[in-house]
Amino acid sequence: MLVDEIRRTPAKVLTEEQRESYWENGYLLLERLVPEEWLERLRAATDEMVERSRTLTASDRVFDLEPDHTADAPRLRRVTSPVDQHPDYWAYARDSLLADVAADLVGPDVAFHHSKLNFKWARGGAEVKWHQDIQYWPHTNYTPLTFGTYLYDCGTEQGPLGVLPGSHQGPLHDLYADDGTWAGALSARDVAGLDTARTVYLPGPAGSVTIHNCRTAHHSAVNDSPIGRPLLLNVYKAADALPYTANPLPSSHAEEVVRGERARWAHHDPRPCLVPPDWSGGYTSLFALQQKEPAPRAM
Numbered sequence: 001m002l003v004d005e006i007r008r009t010p011a012k013v014l015t016e017e018q019r020e021s022y023w024e025n026g027y028l029l030l031e032r033l034v035p036e037e038w039l040e041r042l043r044a045a046t047d048e049m050v051e052r053s054r055t056l057t058a059s060d061r062v063f064d065l066e067p068d069h070t071a072d073a074p075r076l077r078r079v080t081s082p083v084d085q086h087p088d089y090w091a092y093a094r095d096s097l098l099a100d101v102a103a104d105l106v107g108p109d110v111a112f113h114h115s116k117l118n119f120k121w122a123r124g125g126a127e128v129k130w131h132q133d134i135q136y137w138p139h140t141n142y143t144p145l146t147f148g149t150y151l152y153d154c155g156t157e158q159g160p161l162g163v164l165p166g167s168h169q170g171p172l173h174d175l176y177a178d179d180g181t182w183a184g185a186l187s188a189r190d191v192a193g194l195d196t197a198r199t200v201y202l203p204g205p206a207g208s209v210t211i212h213n214c215r216t217a218h219h220s221a222v223n224d225s226p227i228g229r230p231l232l233l234n235v236y237k238a239a240d241a242l243p244y245t246a247n248p249l250p251s252s253h254a255e256e257v258v259r260g261e262r263a264r265w266a267h268h269d270p271r272p273c274l275v276p277p278d279w280s281g282g283y284t285s286l287f288a289l290q291q292k293e294p295a296p297r298a299m
Helices: 003-007 016-025 036-053 087-095 097-106 188-192 286-290
Strands: 027-030 063-065 076-080 110-118 128-131 145-150 209-213 218-220 231-238 257-259
Touching: 003 016, 016 027, 016 097, 036 063, 036 076, 036 087, 087 097, 087 110, 087 231, 097 110, 097 145, 097 209, 097 231, 097 257
Parallel strands: none
Antiparallel strands: 027 209, 063 076, 076 110, 110 231, 110 257, 128 218, 145 209, 145 231
16 A cells, blocks of 8 residues: 555544654654553563573573573573563554554554564663664565564663664665675665764653664664663554565564455565575574574574
8 A cells, every 4th residue: 555545544543744754754753652551561571581581591592692691680682573472462462552553654454574572681782783674574565664662761871773764765775794694784884874963863751662664774772771671573564565585583473464454465566675585494683693693592
């Protein structure tokens, strides 16, 4: 569905100004969107994930650990596909206002693609280098968008998401390194070509939601503060956006329609997209790929 067609569908949650801002700039920040009842459930589920990680000494297909993770002092970078790890994560992805907001931005028929829970632990939580998302999981069009939910207050010192406004309308960058291996991030040469002085950072109080388009260039800095920054990420898309490579973060809920109906026709955007490596075996996380760490052991 094209933007002009979406405009003809009244919004359920967003204002028209917010919709237009997203389409023009490629991102939104919705402060305090999520009610406290949801936050309490998500925080409890997240505490359970941290407890589960204490028994691990190395990353696996679910838990991506910081190098100095220990049972006594757990340090997580990511939980992969949390919607498959605790029912409250999937209930939130399916039943909360998030899917309604997605419908306001991509049209009434919305499908779920994947989720992850990025922690950015206190005192050194890993950076995320400049990249765009869609090269990791190409689709037939560019409606996929990522919702980030701040489970706790996130200030500028905690490494919030930084986006480059309007970059979703610009070129897609090559995420392969010069030696042909997958870098998962823009090269230093390409970063130098960005007008990073225009970067907008998106801190917010607990319950705030960031949204960015799959083509939007973004990054986040190391968290050197004494406070962690767990960020729950859910990716939605128009139901007529179909993946043409394997999902790197497979989920039992991938392609499930959460609003409206299943698409009968795929919508093909004429702009090309980079093809990533074969993800049919999955991967641990963007962090491990960007840092060129070895693959985790099989579960």
